[in-house]
């Protein structure tokens with residue numbers, strides 16, 4: 638490009654700018670405005686990012702719909718001394734000492750001395766205390782909606798329906814019952830998941846030995 642050509646070019650540009658000053662001004666300010674909008678949108682977006690990150694974390698932590706690893710429920714012993722006098726037997730029969738009849742035993746029996754207190758194996762609410770001619774005093778401890786511990790062959794109850802008990806709280810005195818008379822003083826302990834009796838050993842640390 639020669640000097641003359643360059644001069645001509647600049648003159649052309651000058652004329653062009655003069656003729657289109659208004660249009661150029663509009664174009665320039667439009668570009669500026671768009672730029673400003675883009676910048677503010679971007680900063681708003683990144684602000685939102687900074688803001689939403691901790692919020693979503695909190696939501697994850699407290700969302701009740703997100704399953705969390707549930708603490709396994711482990712029972713403490715209902716008696717100070719553990720002497721299993723009759724094991725749990727759902728799928729095989731045990732001969733009953735009292736009747737001589739072979740039958741399933743969906744419970745765990747703990748032999749006990751006279752005047753032995755039974756303790757709550759876990760914290761919960763006493764759901765009912767019932768006196769049964771055949772099974773002695775029956776105390777039902779509700780641990781949650783799906784889990785109950787039923788104490789049978791009790792001589793007396795220290796608690797009543799509605800009482801909240803902590804694990805280890807003395808809830809009654811162990812006695813005898815008619816159906817398992819030959820076992821003498823003992824605690825017949827059942828564990829119910831929903832409506833199904835299950836092996837109490839599943840919940841005791843001394844189970845699976």
Ligand SMILES: [Zn+2]
Pocket residue numbers: 723742744745746817824825826
């Ligand atoms: Zn029993």
